[in-house]
Amino acid sequence: MKQLPEDKKVYFLSDAHLGSRLVENPREHEAKILRWLDSVKADASAIYLLGDMFDFWFEYGSVVPRGHVRFLGKLAELTDSGIEIHFFTGNHDLWTFGYLEEEVGLIVHREAKDLYIGNKRFYLAHGDGLMLESEKAFRLIRAIFHSPFCQRLFRWIPPQIGQELGFRWSMKNREAIRGIENKFLGEEHEHAVLFAKKYAETEDVDFFIFGHRHILLNLQLPKKSRVIILGDFISIFSYAVFDGENLSIEIFE
Numbered sequence: 001m002k003q004l005p006e007d008k009k010v011y012f013l014s015d016a017h018l019g020s021r022l023v024e025n026p027r028e029h030e031a032k033i034l035r036w037l038d039s040v041k042a043d044a045s046a047i048y049l050l051g052d053m054f055d056f057w058f059e060y061g062s063v064v065p066r067g068h069v070r071f072l073g074k075l076a077e078l079t080d081s082g083i084e085i086h087f088f089t090g091n092h093d094l095w096t097f098g099y100l101e102e103e104v105g106l107i108v109h110r111e112a113k114d115l116y117i118g119n120k121r122f123y124l125a126h127g128d129g130l131m132l133e134s135e136k137a138f139r140l141i142r143a144i145f146h147s148p149f150c151q152r153l154f155r156w157i158p159p160q161i162g163q164e165l166g167f168r169w170s171m172k173n174r175e176a177i178r179g180i181e182n183k184f185l186g187e188e189h190e191h192a193v194l195f196a197k198k199y200a201e202t203e204d205v206d207f208f209i210f211g212h213r214h215i216l217l218n219l220q221l222p223k224k225s226r227v228i229i230l231g232d233f234i235s236i237f238s239y240a241v242f243d244g245e246n247l248s249i250e251i252f253e
Protein backbone atom coordinates (compact mmCIF):
# COMPACT_ATOMS: atom_id res chain seq x y z
CA MET A 1 0.00 0.00 0.00
CA LYS A 2 2.07 2.86 -1.33
CA GLN A 3 1.30 6.25 0.18
CA LEU A 4 0.63 9.01 -2.32
CA PRO A 5 3.23 11.76 -1.82
CA GLU A 6 1.91 15.03 -0.43
CA ASP A 7 0.66 17.47 -3.12
CA LYS A 8 0.86 14.76 -5.73
CA LYS A 9 -2.04 13.52 -7.79
CA VAL A 10 -3.00 10.59 -9.93
CA TYR A 11 -4.77 11.17 -13.25
CA PHE A 12 -7.04 8.93 -15.30
CA LEU A 13 -7.92 9.43 -18.96
CA SER A 14 -9.11 7.19 -21.79
CA ASP A 15 -10.39 6.97 -25.34
CA ALA A 16 -8.51 9.70 -27.15
CA HIS A 17 -8.71 7.61 -30.36
CA LEU A 18 -5.72 9.47 -31.82
CA GLY A 19 -5.57 9.04 -35.56
CA SER A 20 -9.31 8.52 -35.94
CA ARG A 21 -10.56 9.42 -39.39
CA LEU A 22 -13.66 10.85 -37.76
CA VAL A 23 -11.59 13.70 -36.30
CA GLU A 24 -11.57 16.80 -38.49
CA ASN A 25 -8.29 18.29 -37.33
CA PRO A 26 -5.93 15.52 -36.17
CA ARG A 27 -3.04 17.92 -35.50
CA GLU A 28 -5.18 19.97 -33.11
CA HIS A 29 -6.48 16.79 -31.48
CA GLU A 30 -2.92 15.71 -30.76
CA ALA A 31 -1.96 19.25 -29.65
CA LYS A 32 -4.82 19.23 -27.15
CA ILE A 33 -3.68 16.05 -25.47
CA LEU A 34 -0.15 17.49 -25.33
CA ARG A 35 -1.55 20.56 -23.56
CA TRP A 36 -3.33 18.27 -21.13
CA LEU A 37 -0.13 16.32 -20.40
CA ASP A 38 1.74 19.60 -19.89
CA SER A 39 -0.98 20.81 -17.54
CA VAL A 40 -0.75 17.76 -15.26
CA LYS A 41 2.95 16.98 -15.28
CA ALA A 42 3.83 19.33 -12.41
CA ASP A 43 1.80 17.45 -9.80
CA ALA A 44 1.26 14.02 -11.37
CA SER A 45 2.84 11.09 -9.64
CA ALA A 46 1.10 8.70 -12.01
CA ILE A 47 -1.12 8.82 -15.08
CA TYR A 48 -3.41 5.95 -15.98
CA LEU A 49 -4.39 5.80 -19.64
CA LEU A 50 -7.35 3.43 -19.63
CA GLY A 51 -7.45 2.26 -23.21
CA ASP A 52 -8.09 3.29 -26.80
CA MET A 53 -5.61 6.13 -26.74
CA PHE A 54 -4.97 5.22 -30.37
CA ASP A 55 -7.76 4.62 -32.85
CA PHE A 56 -5.74 1.81 -34.34
CA TRP A 57 -2.31 0.70 -33.21
CA PHE A 58 -0.56 -2.37 -34.54
CA GLU A 59 3.18 -2.80 -34.05
CA TYR A 60 5.32 -4.95 -36.27
CA GLY A 61 8.58 -6.46 -35.11
CA SER A 62 10.86 -3.64 -36.22
CA VAL A 63 8.34 -1.15 -37.63
CA VAL A 64 5.77 0.92 -35.77
CA PRO A 65 2.78 2.86 -37.12
CA ARG A 66 3.35 6.25 -38.70
CA GLY A 67 2.21 9.32 -36.77
CA HIS A 68 1.67 10.34 -33.14
CA VAL A 69 5.33 11.36 -32.71
CA ARG A 70 4.60 14.44 -30.59
CA PHE A 71 2.33 12.44 -28.33
CA LEU A 72 4.83 9.60 -27.97
CA GLY A 73 7.64 12.10 -27.42
CA LYS A 74 5.68 13.88 -24.69
CA LEU A 75 4.92 10.58 -22.95
CA ALA A 76 8.62 9.69 -23.09
CA GLU A 77 9.54 13.10 -21.66
CA LEU A 78 7.20 12.50 -18.72
CA THR A 79 8.31 8.94 -18.05
CA ASP A 80 11.95 10.10 -18.27
CA SER A 81 11.16 12.71 -15.63
CA GLY A 82 9.93 9.99 -13.27
CA ILE A 83 6.16 10.05 -13.77
CA GLU A 84 4.64 6.58 -13.94
CA ILE A 85 2.47 6.24 -17.03
CA HIS A 86 0.25 3.19 -17.17
CA PHE A 87 -1.15 2.19 -20.53
CA PHE A 88 -4.13 -0.17 -20.49
CA THR A 89 -4.80 -1.74 -23.85
CA GLY A 90 -8.25 -1.02 -25.27
CA ASN A 91 -10.07 -2.79 -28.05
CA HIS A 92 -8.48 -0.49 -30.67
CA ASP A 93 -4.86 -0.53 -29.56
CA LEU A 94 -4.10 -3.87 -27.97
CA TRP A 95 -1.53 -4.82 -30.59
CA THR A 96 1.52 -3.46 -28.83
CA PHE A 97 4.45 -5.82 -28.47
CA GLY A 98 7.16 -4.05 -26.55
CA TYR A 99 7.69 -0.71 -28.29
CA LEU A 100 5.63 1.39 -25.91
CA GLU A 101 7.40 -0.18 -22.95
CA GLU A 102 10.94 -0.11 -24.28
CA GLU A 103 10.96 3.16 -26.23
CA VAL A 104 8.38 5.27 -24.44
CA GLY A 105 8.72 3.89 -20.94
CA LEU A 106 5.05 3.08 -20.45
CA ILE A 107 3.84 0.37 -18.10
CA VAL A 108 1.51 -1.71 -20.27
CA HIS A 109 -1.44 -3.59 -18.79
CA ARG A 110 -3.42 -6.10 -20.80
CA GLU A 111 -5.82 -7.05 -18.02
CA ALA A 112 -7.94 -5.22 -15.48
CA LYS A 113 -6.12 -4.21 -12.29
CA ASP A 114 -7.32 -4.26 -8.70
CA LEU A 115 -4.84 -2.17 -6.73
CA TYR A 116 -4.31 0.31 -3.94
CA ILE A 117 -3.36 3.90 -4.69
CA GLY A 118 -2.61 5.56 -1.39
CA ASN A 119 -5.10 3.97 0.97
CA LYS A 120 -7.94 3.64 -1.52
CA ARG A 121 -8.69 0.54 -3.49
CA PHE A 122 -9.20 0.90 -7.24
CA TYR A 123 -10.46 -1.44 -9.91
CA LEU A 124 -9.25 -0.24 -13.31
CA ALA A 125 -10.11 -1.59 -16.76
CA HIS A 126 -10.78 -0.35 -20.26
CA GLY A 127 -14.17 -2.06 -20.06
CA ASP A 128 -14.50 -3.87 -23.38
CA GLY A 129 -14.05 -7.23 -21.68
CA LEU A 130 -17.12 -6.84 -19.49
CA MET A 131 -19.76 -7.93 -21.99
CA LEU A 132 -22.36 -10.44 -20.97
CA GLU A 133 -22.16 -14.19 -21.44
CA SER A 134 -24.95 -13.93 -24.03
CA GLU A 135 -23.07 -11.59 -26.37
CA LYS A 136 -21.43 -14.32 -28.40
CA ALA A 137 -20.47 -12.24 -31.45
CA PHE A 138 -18.60 -9.67 -29.35
CA ARG A 139 -16.85 -12.38 -27.38
CA LEU A 140 -15.74 -14.09 -30.57
CA ILE A 141 -14.32 -10.89 -32.08
CA ARG A 142 -12.49 -10.15 -28.86
CA ALA A 143 -11.02 -13.66 -28.81
CA ILE A 144 -9.81 -13.25 -32.40
CA PHE A 145 -8.25 -9.85 -31.66
CA HIS A 146 -6.41 -11.27 -28.67
CA SER A 147 -5.31 -14.49 -30.36
CA PRO A 148 -1.51 -14.65 -30.86
CA PHE A 149 -2.07 -16.87 -33.90
CA CYS A 150 -4.36 -14.34 -35.60
CA GLN A 151 -1.97 -11.55 -34.69
CA ARG A 152 0.82 -13.48 -36.40
CA LEU A 153 -1.33 -13.89 -39.52
CA PHE A 154 -2.16 -10.18 -39.57
CA ARG A 155 1.54 -9.37 -39.46
CA TRP A 156 1.94 -11.13 -42.81
CA ILE A 157 -0.39 -8.66 -44.50
CA PRO A 158 1.73 -5.84 -45.97
CA PRO A 159 1.60 -2.91 -43.52
CA GLN A 160 0.12 -0.46 -46.02
CA ILE A 161 -2.87 -2.78 -46.43
CA GLY A 162 -3.00 -3.86 -42.79
CA GLN A 163 -3.02 -0.26 -41.58
CA GLU A 164 -5.73 0.70 -44.07
CA LEU A 165 -7.87 -2.24 -42.94
CA GLY A 166 -7.34 -1.27 -39.33
CA PHE A 167 -8.34 2.36 -39.68
CA ARG A 168 -11.36 1.46 -41.82
CA TRP A 169 -12.48 -1.17 -39.34
CA SER A 170 -12.14 1.36 -36.55
CA MET A 171 -14.15 4.00 -38.38
CA LYS A 172 -16.93 1.55 -39.31
CA ASN A 173 -16.96 0.23 -35.77
CA ARG A 174 -17.39 3.70 -34.28
CA GLU A 175 -20.01 4.67 -36.85
CA ALA A 176 -21.94 1.49 -36.10
CA ILE A 177 -22.19 2.27 -32.42
CA ARG A 178 -23.01 5.92 -32.92
CA GLY A 179 -26.57 5.35 -31.67
CA ILE A 180 -25.50 4.03 -28.28
CA GLU A 181 -22.20 5.81 -27.89
CA ASN A 182 -22.27 8.87 -25.65
CA LYS A 183 -25.61 7.75 -24.22
CA PHE A 184 -26.09 6.23 -20.78
CA LEU A 185 -28.16 3.06 -21.18
CA GLY A 186 -29.23 2.85 -17.56
CA GLU A 187 -27.77 1.00 -14.60
CA GLU A 188 -29.35 -2.26 -15.67
CA HIS A 189 -27.78 -2.16 -19.13
CA GLU A 190 -24.31 -0.75 -18.66
CA HIS A 191 -21.91 -3.69 -18.44
CA ALA A 192 -19.44 -1.75 -16.34
CA VAL A 193 -22.10 -0.95 -13.73
CA LEU A 194 -23.42 -4.51 -13.66
CA PHE A 195 -19.89 -5.82 -13.28
CA ALA A 196 -19.02 -3.36 -10.51
CA LYS A 197 -22.16 -4.14 -8.54
CA LYS A 198 -21.39 -7.83 -8.59
CA TYR A 199 -17.71 -7.38 -7.79
CA ALA A 200 -18.50 -5.01 -4.93
CA GLU A 201 -20.64 -7.67 -3.25
CA THR A 202 -17.50 -9.42 -2.09
CA GLU A 203 -14.66 -6.93 -2.64
CA ASP A 204 -14.21 -3.66 -0.83
CA VAL A 205 -13.36 -1.43 -3.78
CA ASP A 206 -13.52 2.36 -3.38
CA PHE A 207 -13.39 3.37 -7.03
CA PHE A 208 -14.16 1.42 -10.17
CA ILE A 209 -12.85 3.34 -13.18
CA PHE A 210 -13.59 2.39 -16.77
CA GLY A 211 -13.33 3.87 -20.25
CA HIS A 212 -14.65 2.49 -23.52
CA ARG A 213 -18.20 3.81 -23.40
CA HIS A 214 -17.54 7.48 -24.18
CA ILE A 215 -19.98 8.54 -21.49
CA LEU A 216 -19.41 10.37 -18.24
CA LEU A 217 -20.69 8.52 -15.21
CA ASN A 218 -20.08 8.99 -11.51
CA LEU A 219 -22.36 6.59 -9.73
CA GLN A 220 -22.49 5.80 -6.02
CA LEU A 221 -23.26 2.14 -5.31
CA PRO A 222 -25.26 1.17 -2.19
CA LYS A 223 -22.16 0.48 -0.10
CA LYS A 224 -19.02 2.58 -0.37
CA SER A 225 -18.02 1.92 -3.98
CA ARG A 226 -18.29 4.44 -6.74
CA VAL A 227 -18.35 3.65 -10.45
CA ILE A 228 -16.70 6.13 -12.77
CA ILE A 229 -16.85 5.98 -16.55
CA LEU A 230 -14.34 8.49 -17.81
CA GLY A 231 -16.01 9.96 -20.86
CA ASP A 232 -13.41 10.40 -23.58
CA PHE A 233 -10.77 12.71 -25.02
CA ILE A 234 -12.21 12.98 -28.50
CA SER A 235 -15.52 14.77 -27.94
CA ILE A 236 -15.96 15.30 -24.17
CA PHE A 237 -12.30 15.90 -23.17
CA SER A 238 -12.86 14.61 -19.67
CA TYR A 239 -10.54 12.99 -17.15
CA ALA A 240 -10.46 12.08 -13.47
CA VAL A 241 -8.04 13.17 -10.80
CA PHE A 242 -7.35 11.57 -7.42
CA ASP A 243 -5.65 13.58 -4.67
CA GLY A 244 -5.12 10.75 -2.18
CA GLU A 245 -8.56 11.15 -0.63
CA ASN A 246 -11.08 12.32 -3.20
CA LEU A 247 -11.67 11.60 -6.82
CA SER A 248 -13.19 14.18 -9.15
CA ILE A 249 -14.06 14.40 -12.80
CA GLU A 250 -12.87 17.40 -14.76
CA ILE A 251 -13.32 18.70 -18.28
CA PHE A 252 -10.22 20.03 -20.03
CA GLU A 253 -10.46 23.47 -21.66
Ligand SMILES: [Mn+2]
Binds near residue numbers: 051
Ligand atom coordinates in the same frame (compact mmCIF):
# COMPACT_ATOMS: atom_id res chain seq x y z
MN1 LIG B 1 -12.96 0.95 -26.45
